[in-house]
Amino acid sequence: xxxxxxxxxxxxxxxxxxxxxxxxxxxxxxxxxxxxxxxxxxxxxxxxxxxxxxxxxxxxxxxxxxxxxxxxxxxxxxxxxxxxxxxxxxxxxxxxxxxxxxxxxxxxxxxxxxxxxxxxxxxxxxxxxxxxxxxxxxxxxxxxxxxxxxxxxxxxxxxxxxxxxxxxxxxxxxxxxxxxxxxxxxxxxxxxxxxxxxxxxxxxxxxxxxxxxxxxxxxxxxxxxxxxxxxxxxxxxxxxxxxxxxxxxxxxxxxxxxxxxxxxxxxxxxxxx
Amino acid sequence: xxxxxxxxxxxxxxxxxxxxxxxxxxxxxxxxxxxxxxxxxxxxxxxxxxxxxxxxxxxxxxxxxxxxxxxxxxxxxxxxxxxxxxxxxxxxxxxxxxxxxxxxxxxxxxxxxxxxxxxxxxxxxxxxxxxxxxxxxxxxxxxxxxxxxxxxxxxxxxxxxxxxxxxxxxxxxxxxxxxxxxxxxxxxxxxxxxxxxxxxxxxxxxxxxxxxxxxxxxxxxxxxxxxxxxxxxxxxxxxxxxxxxxxxxxxxxxxxxxxxxxxxxxxxxxxxxxxxxxxxxxxx
Numbered sequence: 376x377x378x379x380x381x382x383x384x385x386x387x388x389x390x391x392x393x394x395x396x397x398x399x400x401x402x403x404x405x406x407x408x409x410x411x412x413x414x415x416x417x418x419x420x421x422x423x424x425x426x427x428x429x430x431x432x433x434x435x436x437x438x439x440x441x442x443x444x445x446x447x448x449x450x451x452x453x454x455x456x457x458x459x460x461x462x463x464x465x466x467x468x469x470x471x472x473x474x475x476x477x478x479x480x481x482x483x484x485x486x487x488x489x490x491x492x493x494x495x496x497x498x499x500x501x502x503x504x505x506x507x508x509x510x511x512x513x514x515x516x517x518x519x520x521x522x523x524x525x526x527x528x529x530x531x532x533x534x535x536x537x538x539x540x541x542x543x544x545x546x547x548x549x550x551x552x553x554x555x556x557x558x559x560x561x562x563x564x565x566x567x568x569x570x571x572x573x574x575x576x577x578x579x580x581x582x583x584x585x586x587x588x589x590x591x592x593x594x595x596x597x598x599x600x601x602x603x604x605x606x607x608x609x610x611x612x613x614x615x616x617x618x619x620x621x622x623x624x625x626x627x628x629x630x631x632x633x634x635x636x637x638x639x640x641x642x643x644x645x646x647x648x
Numbered sequence: 649x650x651x652x653x654x655x656x657x658x659x660x661x662x663x664x665x666x667x668x669x670x671x672x673x674x675x676x677x678x679x680x681x682x683x684x685x686x687x688x689x690x691x692x693x694x695x696x697x698x699x700x701x702x703x704x705x706x707x708x709x710x711x712x713x714x715x716x717x718x719x720x721x722x723x724x725x726x727x728x729x730x731x732x733x734x735x736x737x738x739x740x741x742x743x744x745x746x747x748x749x750x751x752x753x754x755x756x757x758x759x760x761x762x763x764x765x766x767x768x769x770x771x772x773x774x775x776x777x778x779x780x781x782x783x784x785x786x787x788x789x790x791x792x793x794x795x796x797x798x799x800x801x802x803x804x805x806x807x808x809x810x811x812x813x814x815x816x817x818x819x820x821x822x823x824x825x826x827x828x829x830x831x832x833x834x835x836x837x838x839x840x841x842x843x844x845x846x847x848x849x850x851x852x853x854x855x856x857x858x859x860x861x862x863x864x865x866x867x868x869x870x871x872x873x874x875x876x877x878x879x880x881x882x883x884x885x886x887x888x889x890x891x892x893x894x895x896x897x898x899x900x901x902x903x904x905x906x907x908x909x910x911x912x913x914x915x916x917x918x919x920x921x922x923x924x925x926x927x928x929x930x931x932x
Contacts, residue, residue, distance in 0.1 A: 561882025
């Protein structure tokens with residue numbers, strides 16, 4: 376008896392550490408698995424285009440590119456567009472480490488340059504859309520926010536993106552040019568987190584992109600401000616060298632830049648390039 | 649056979665195999681256990697070693713002197729300790745209820761207690777916002793009656809960490825309680841002690857190692873907590889930015905700084921855990 380008790384007791388610490396390690400593994404899982412490109416070899420009736428186009432695109436493009444993907448599949452029967460939406464930095468990193476993709480659409484020239492510096496693109500990237508910041512407030516704007524200066528009101532809970540992420544850098548730039556000093560209650564890890572805080576009514580205002588305000592529907596109210604012109608975000612798109620379906624990739628990029636594509640993008644809140 | 653001199657059998661995992669002979673097992677290590685065991689060890693240690701190999705040793709001193717790092721580290725240690733205290737004060741009684749009290753639906757309650765373990769921490773953070781946020785189910789009353797808002801405060805960090813860490817403590821303590829012999833408590837009550845006195849004077853000392861193990865687990869989990877914290881408490885240096893948050897945001901544009909921050913957190917947690925283990929878990 377004594378021996379058994381002592382033995383189990385001695386076993387406890389390693390067992391505990393094992394459990395801790397196991398749970399730590401499952402605790403933090405930011406899964407961003409790349410969508411594998413399926414080599415679809417079914418022949419289509421239409422000449423030229425077939426197979427799958429794999430598009431890596433910034434998360435803010437999700438709604439508009441999904442619509443464009445459906446349009447593309449309709450225009451070119453036999454083709455399939457597979458998307459991998461995510462943070463532009465993450466996508467750029469997976470492309471440079473060999474993820475199979477045909478097209479890359481980034482939310483900033485800086486992240487695109489990560490890929491172009493490695494000459495992973497076949498032709499120079501071109502700007503297909505632009506985005507700018509807006510103030511997101513609660514529905515009905517109870518804080519009566521009408522300009523950047525109004526965000527300095529100490530009674531207002533403001534959240535900003537952290538300076539290390541693109542929306543935070545843009546926010547910092549407009550605040551600097553406006554000569555406005557805002558003390559937020561939090562520096563959020565990405566633009567959707569900042570938007571969520573306003574959607575959940577935990578914060579009164581935030582600086583997010585026009586497209587985010589649009590995608591939130593009526594849950595937030597967007598307020599435009601003149602300083603946003605100083606931090607307009609360009610969205611570049613480029614075909615990738617590793618592409619096994621270069622013709623279809625070029626056709627998808629052409630659709631994005633066509634009047635039809637631009638209509639879809641502007642409906643989501645993007646500005647024309 | 650005499651009765652156990654140390655009637656402590658702390659087994660958070662439940663019934664382990666009982667082998668009659670200890671000495672026979674010790675003689676050789678069977679290969680089917682040795683190989684996967686060593687693989688497991690390598691699997692756990694190689695990533696940490698890679699972190700050490702690729703660490704920016706040259707820029708480390710300048711990273712160490714940044715006030716933001718010390719702020720984050722200090723906040724991490726304080727909030728993880730406070731969260732463990734909350735988990736102890738509330739979690740030990742809950743573990744006792746689950747192990748000793750008879751009530752309908754006990755199995756269901758036990759399953760519910762472990763839910764935060766499987767819930768993605770970010771979802772836990774959103775759930776906390778919906779419950780305790782300024783506009784939350786409970787939070788709106790806290791705001792209206794007491795003027796208390798928890799999101800974006802250090803108290804919010806403690807709550808987020810306690811939410812994620814408490815189940816570890818409850819499971820560990822409950823397992824210990826189930827393994828502990830209830831006859832000691834029964835003996836105490838027949839000798840005139842109230843059930844609470846029996847808990848305080850007999851049960852607590854009996855399960856102390858299990859509580860200590862659970863507290864260490866909870867503390868470690870709270871120290872590394874990221875998702876619930878950033879979602880519920882936000883990220884503001886000195887107030888809610890703990891080390892894991894600082895590491896994540898540094899990773900966005902300066903991976904070297906992120907590695908340096910991680911090393912500091914690793915070193916501190918190893919020091920604390922090793923210290924606690926020597927004091928509580930082997931000597932008891």
